Amino acid sequence: MTMSRTPFHLAWFISKGYGPKAWRMPWGGPNPHAWVKPDLFINLTQALERACFDYVMIEDSSNIPYTYRNSHDVYVRYACDSPKLDPSVLAPFLIQATSRIGVITTLSTTEYNPFLLARLTNALDHVSDGRSGWNVVTGSNDGGAQNFGLERQFPHDERYEMADEYVELVCKLWESWEPDAMVIDQAAEVFADPAKVHPVHHEGRYFRSRGPLSAPRAPQGRPVICQAGGSARGRSFAARWAETIIAKAGSVAAMKSFRDDVRARAAGFGRDPDQIKVLFQITPIVDAFDDVAQERRKAIAREALTHAEFHLASLSRLTGIDFSKFDLDEVLPDLKSNGHQTIAAACSGKTPRQLLEGSLSLKDIDPTGTPDRVAHVMSEIIEEVGGDGFLFTYPELTRRYITEIADGLAPALQKLGVHRKAYRHGMLRDHLLEY
Ligand SMILES: Cc1cc2nc3c(=O)[nH]c(=O)nc-3n(C[C@H](O)[C@H](O)[C@H](O)COP(=O)(O)O)c2cc1C
Known part of the structure; x- marks a missing residue:
């Protein structure tokens, strides 16, 4: 008798956005200058569609950071968290090259005007036949805010107050054309029914917009x-609006408590928690033999230590805290951040060296080994957490890594009966609600 296992969702996080990948590593490809072209990301998305993933998500931030040593030197020299091309230019290439997989684009509520964002995301949903999504971020780094004329980021919790009103307005604009407003009746000479297109007249605390949106309702209505x-305020924002929540957790217990918490918060907003899919970041290392995979995992930790500046500069950007002022073996104090508070909290009480060694690993989870072994580990985690899936991420992305996951690990997950073997639907929301 075979045990029936819970099926789960798989998605991919294009960490460090539409930027250079593995440019100084083996398997980085024959032409490092080609990073400005969409090809690697098209290959990725096609491979993930072959493997029946739910979606690919393009990370973004729009500044050259200077948090580490109050200088942009490390960031520019090593291509650390920058440069990044605009993700909304990449998304249409990924959409055009595929037909089923979802494509989620990161766009910041402190950087985009809400009308502009509603229009852009509506257009992406039209051209993708309902496969698009929006990763709502509020921004975190002061350097980013300064590019948009602010002195620094708004205070952390106020950013989410603003984002609540922002998303409310964007939803009104998305829905300002009724679903059947566009009739295109050639005989009657009616393109769209004026009675079904409504101004929104939004007058809020932070935003104003007349509406209606200058485009008809998209296939999914709301992308x-x-x-x-990750913070308490951030979680309640996610619980109110998100249909998929992406999270980083350091242990199985932390995953479970995060998921339980956002589900309870969602129920508090009157939502059905089963309509929210919480996906946890994971970086499996798979190879033909367990010991080869283990050796690769150790080599990654060693690499992090030999490029300490690179990794510490990245942490500095995320938290807004200059990690150059700490000794490698100094136990970090309780760190306070106006940026990514969860990451700052996770660093507190550890030494920078420990952070570097553990950068891609999780405390009690070891997704390292043959595809079959890793598939079992992932399935066991989901059994314990209760759902809903994983978000793959590998910052130094290569075609080798893509193949290992899409053609190695994904088939092992399918064999185990925890991952779909074919898409049943055409739109992203339907993939997420399939189980
Ligand atoms: C998997 C993952 C992906 C994220 N992607 C982005 C991103 O693309 N751009 C960004 O500005 N922030 C990104 N963030 C940061 C979150 O939007 C959020 O600010 C962070 O998790 C900290 O939570 P908090 O804002 O509630 O403190 C990401 C976070 C996680 C865990």
């Missing part, structure tokens, strides 16, 4: 909303 709030 899928994705969010990653």
Whole structure:
């Protein structure tokens, strides 16, 4: 008798956005200058569609950071968290090259005007036949805010107050054309029914917009909303709006308590928690033999230590805290951040060296080994957590890694009966609600 296992969702996080990948590593490809072209990301998305993933998500931030040593030197020299091309230019290429997989684009509520964002995301949903999503971020780095004329980021919790009103307005604009407003009746010479297109007249605390949106309702109506709030305020924002929540957790227990918490918060907003899919970041290392995979995992930790500046600069950007002022073996104090509070909290009480060694690993989870072994580990985690899936991420993305996951691990998950073997639907929301 075979045990029936819970099926789960798989998605991919294009960490460090539409930027250079593995440019100084083996398997980075024959032409490092080609990073400005969409090809690697098209290959990725096609491979993930072959493997029946739910979606690919393009990370973004729009500044050259200077948090580490109050200088942009490390960031520019090593291509650390920058440069990044605009993700909304990449998304249509990924959509055009595929037909089923979802494509989620990160766009910041402090950087985009809400009308502009509603229009852009509506257009992406039209051209993708309902496969698009928006990763709602509020921004975190002061350097980013300064590019948009602010002195620094708004205070952390106020950013989410603003984002609540922002998303409310965007939803009104998305829905300002009734679903059947566009009739295109050639005989009657009616393109769209004026009675079914409504101004929104939004007059809020932070935003104003007359509406209606200058485009008809998109196939999904509301493109899928994705969010990653980790703080208490961020979680309640995600619980109110998100249909898929992406999260980083350091242990199985932390995954379970995060998921339980956002589900309870969602129920508090009158939502059905089963309509929210919480996906946890994971970076499996798979190879033909367990010991080869283990050796690769150790080599990654060693690499992090030999490029300490690179990794510490990245942490500095995320938290807004300059990690150059700490000794490698100094136990970090209780860190306070106006940026990514969850990451700052996770660093507190550890030494920078420990952070570097553990950068891609999780405390009690070891997704390292043959595809079959890793598939079992992932399935066991989901059994314990209760759902809903994983968000793959590998910052130094290569075609080798893509193949290992899409053609190695995904088939092992399918064999185990925890991952779909074929798409049943055409739109992103339907993939998410399939189980
Ligand atoms: C998997 C994951 C992906 C994220 N992607 C982005 C991103 O693309 N751009 C961004 O500005 N922030 C991104 N964030 C940061 C979140 O939006 C959020 O600010 C962070 O998780 C901290 O939570 P908090 O804002 O509630 O403190 C990401 C976070 C996680 C965990």
